[in-house]
Amino acid sequence: MPTRLLSSSRNPARANVALGPDITLLRGRVHEACGPARRTFALWLASQTQGPVLWISPTWWSERLNPDGIMGFADPARFLFATPERVEDLLWATEEALRTGTIPLVITDLPDAPGLTPVRRLHLAAETPRPAPLGLLLTPEDGGAQGVETRWHMAPAHQDQASHWHLERRRARSLPPQSWTATQTRRQGGLELRPA
Numbered sequence: 001m002p003t004r005l006l007s008s009s010r011n012p013a014r015a016n017v018a019l020g021p022d023i024t025l026l027r028g029r030v031h032e033a034c035g036p037a038r039r040t041f042a043l044w045l046a047s048q049t050q051g052p053v054l055w056i057s058p059t060w061w062s063e064r065l066n067p068d069g070i071m072g073f074a075d076p077a078r079f080l081f082a083t084p085e086r087v088e089d090l091l092w093a094t095e096e097a098l099r100t101g102t103i104p105l106v107i108t109d110l111p112d113a114p115g116l117t118p119v120r121r122l123h124l125a126a127e128t129p130r131p132a133p134l135g136l137l138l139t140p141e142d143g144g145a146q147g148v149e150t151r152w153h154m155a156p157a158h159q160d161q162a163s164h165w166h167l168e169r170r171r172a173r174s175l176p177p178q179s180w181t182a183t184q185t186r187r188q189g190g191l192e193l194r195p196a
Helices: 037-045 067-072 087-100 116-127
Strands: 015-019 024-025 030-034 055-058 079-082 104-108 136-139 149-158 164-173 178-184 192-195
Touching: 015 037, 015 055, 024 136, 030 037, 037 104, 037 136, 037 149, 055 087, 087 104, 087 116, 087 136, 116 136
Parallel strands: 030 136, 030 149, 055 079, 055 104, 104 136
Antiparallel strands: 015 024, 149 164, 164 178, 178 192
């Protein structure tokens, strides 16, 4: 007679990643971050997860993440970088990484927002493995990827010596739009939120 290690009432493949009291991102789905501080949002998300992080970005971009900047949020040793040469390969690499399930967080820095069909393929790839990974698409300006689970916009709002950001939830399947002020109070400790 087989023995269950996990009760059916708790599904670890669907565990949320909590960034704050009203901010959760569902695993097994693909989310979008846009705006000038979208990479800060991605690093914040990485700080709230465990295990390796795969960061996919185009090879032709000259800008790269600096380990000193990563260290403010997470251990740089957790990050693996892939730099495909073609735009099509960015989404292909993301889909394959999500499908394997060996990397809990896959972040893809895109030059433009993808359409509905590629995003749907990414959702299907993320749903397959157990435990399910989480996918994050970084898109320029105001984003606009179709079919994403949630869309977040983050912009700097620094004051004096403190690091502040303005965070907006612009799209979610079951939650209304909302905005917060995020403040970094300590290194690798995440961000503290208060309603904007």
